[in-house]
Amino acid sequence: MDYLRCPIPWCGEFVLDRRNYSLLGEEGRKAVEKGLAAADWYHTKVSRNEMKELMGRTDRYALRDTAIWIAALLLSAGAGIYLWPSWFSVPFWLAYGVLYGSSSDSRWHECGHGTAFKTPWMNDVVHQIACFMIMRNPTVWRWSHSRHHTDTIIVGRDPEIAVMRPPDAARILLNLFGIMDAIEAFRRMFIHVTGRLHPEEETYVPASEHHKVVFTARIWFAIYAATVATAVWMGSILPLMVIGLPRFYGAWHHIMTGVLQHAALADDVIDHRLNSRTFHLNPISRFIYWNMNYHVEHHMFPMVPYHALPRLHELIKHDLPSADGSVWSAYRTVLPVLLRQLRGDNVFLVRKLPDTARPYRAELHDAVGA
């Protein structure tokens, strides 16, 4: 049992059975013992022909979206540089920041799955570029994300649980500006540059892949060093406004959407309807986020490309909790639960299923919901 102090001063001290989210701790071993690791997850029934059609690959949509993305990056950065250091440059940096520091999150993710493009090398190229922007080592994160899909929100197994219990509110708020994630990314990069991996990374990255981690980190280190040197030589932060800093000032959008993927939902369950969230988004945010607001669908069928997720949603929504209508409406249900978790209550949301849905597997999910 851990004694925690709430970050809000008047809350005082409380007792909470705090779980150990480390991949090296006892919880991971318990998850394996309980059969939660690499378990047989619930899937909504979809016919083979429909699933083949949904999984079908094409370069068309990702080529279109990548061309728009690159053009928007170049135009916004170009305008920002042209107007620098005038305040008139600010709107262009804000746009560039989101395109760099948030769109890269979805591009990294989707190309890592190998589903965005039909042509493998196109996935690989965009994956490498997006990983650099979001500061996630492509090899480490490919493997960590593989584990995230195998053991989604299984405590002690999933290395990508963004909102733990109790939630680290300060970390989430600081990450709206990329601060905590980028600091950790640089710390890991420095470890990798020396030829080592973090001990947790060694649990899911095979030894045969370690050299790729180190090679990439050394290239990135050289790029950042050259950017800083250029900034010093110019006596201006402008080079860093283009490379590096957008990961901070443009991070807010991917945190805003990313937190909603699993926050305030169940952990240690093997039904994505209980631990993942689908919500509706405006078209611009869906472009930035590449449709990952359909997150239950994505986790249930990870090989369905982002452009087919709206169709998949229509096909299986009869079996899913109803989607939140917007980011705002999703946060209206999430925030009260996170606040209760901050106070030490071990609560989470269990969304009502429509009458047409198959029920949750109660024998596996018998914890108390909010």
Place this chain on the structure above:
Amino acid sequence: MPHWVDACAAEDIETEDLIRYDHPDGRTFAIYRSPEDEFHCTDGLCTHEFVHLADGLVQGCLIECPMHNGVFDYRTGKAKRAPAYEDLKTYQTKVENGRVLIEI
């Protein structure tokens, strides 16, 4: 001792697709029909993790695991893309009287 087993009807498998075949002894296999109308057979589970390949996507001579995008050449069993590194075991096939037989 390897022996031939009647696994399915040839018409059960669409061109450029696969089906799952569970043997009574507990083993599971994936049987493929290539775009060239040839039949192939491999172990049914991805070598990366416990995932049935029969839910995956066939593209040409490749099968993609439905969970993590591991890719194999189903003709040779060769792992072609991470996170799959270990090759799949392959089995001989033949078609007799419209039935697909696999040698296991």
